[in-house]
Amino acid sequence: MRRGSFLTLCLWAGFAFLYLPIIVLIVYSFNASRLVAVWGGWSVKWYGELFRDPQVLGAASMSLQIAAISATVAVVIGGLAGYALSRFGRFRGRTGFSTMLTAPLVMPEVITGLSLLMLFIAMEGLVGWPAGRGMTTVIIAHITFAAAYVAVVVRSRVAGLDRALEEAAMDLGARPLTVLRRITLPMLMPGLLSGWLLAFTLSLDDLVIASFVTGPGATTLPMLIFSKVRLGVSPDINALATLIVAVVASGVLLSGWIMLRAERRHARQVRAAFRREGAMDGN
Amino acid sequence: MTDTAADRVADSPALSASRGRLIGILIPTAWLLLFFAIPFLFVIKISLSEAAYSVPPVSDFLIWQDGWPVLQATWANFALILDDPLYLQALLGSLRIAAISTLLTLLIGYPMAYAIARAEPGMRTPLLLLVILPFWTSFLIRVYAWSTLLQDQGMINSALMWLGVIDDPMRMLNTEFAVQLGIVYSYLPFMILPLYATLERLDGSLLEAAADLGARPATTFWRVTLPLSLPGVAAGCLLVFIPAAGEFVIPELLGGPDTLMIGKVMWQEFFNNRDWPVASALATILLLLLIVPILLLDRTQSRAEQG
Incomplete structure (x- = not known):
């Protein structure tokens, strides 16, 4: 068991490494002192300052809108792509299709951001759209890389689906669209939901790509945080970070719970269906 | 009708x-x-x-x-980059820093992935969730947290001085070490997930067979486990190396003026100098350097799907 305990030690040391900075941020968000090195007693004044700062509120609302819209479109595009990769077998151009979906996952953001900006400027010159840069261009950029992440999630989810259910529905005469609506989509729901959440957080988190493709009047939350951080230590960032951690942690726990429940219900339904079938066979 | x-x-x-x-x-x-x-x-x-x-x-x-x-095409921008030692240093520096950080991430991530894969089946999902959770909270803020931890008056220096390990604060912030730490920290989940995926599928009976034939645990690891997990190692390393080579936020917040990375240089050319052609030429060179790793990653992923 010596090796087992060595591994366990590594695991918990790794978790300490991952969570230490986050815990420090949370603790210092309640520090009354402005200086990081000095503990000035407990206080919630930075939270008050945060909620009175119109810049922070404006950027947060901008970021949330961009994240919600881009996550929704990314789920449609990435969902189709993930389904196609998992189900359509070999089709012409599959290699290129799969490369175009893998590359955005790892492409350095400076390259993606710069190239999209160049595209937007060229498009504006050629077809007059998008006119200028701002929220629309940031949304398009976020859809593009988030769709690739959604495709990964949906692809692995589709691979784990039981194909027999869809085939049974087809055999019973259901049209493809009905099968999609009544069988495939409900079974894919947990995957689509986690894909949406992933796309949402990725959009909420992006600094580099948004900095390239944004325009006047569209300052996102990461851009605001970045400018504050570059100016020096600002304790209200700690408060903001703590709020983000709280929201994300509860979102992840909630979606985990929803998925677990959906899986259990699905398993129950399948068992019930088999029982009915067994009863009919007995007749 | x-x-x-x-x-x-x-x-x-x-x-x-x-x-x-x-x-x-x-x-x-x-x-x-x-x-x-x-x-x-x-x-x-x-x-x-x-x-x-x-x-x-x-x-x-x-x-x-x-x-x-x-x-009106001109090679002047590429010629400028290849002539100026600053750009070359930044290019090579990025590849070196990304490579070292990838190796460190592998060394930290492998035992973690292995420990999760060998944990009780019911514990695996919660442990994986613990690995992923930090990734869902703002990347920018987590990197910023390290900059406060690594300061001369930061918590790490204070703790080491209080313990008597050092007498004067160590300079950690604005060094290459801080950049590597930041990369390891930010990209660790991308290493652990593919490693876990291959290690979890590993056939336990192979390990038992090796043990039955008298192999010591270390031998079993080097001769059976590690070779079988190489696809996961390759995928994890590529998932870390490729984006790390073009990283901007980490060298900007944790690196010093002498920590040259291509992503940061490109950003400065674009936003500070407004030299779009040179920034584009740097992006093109970086893209050319990364095409082969990206194609390799695509290959490892399609292969993982097939078998």
């Missing part, structure tokens, strides 16, 4: 299934071609243009002379 022939054809399940297939492939393809692949062509175009005092700050690529189009 309002039914047209086309409607009736569309009603046939087989045909509408193939139409569905077409839509499923066409929409993502069109989107990714327009907003991911084609933009690179414009970067290449700008990298071959001359800088100018105009909006946008680039001279026209194509000019009309006596009714004929004349291409």
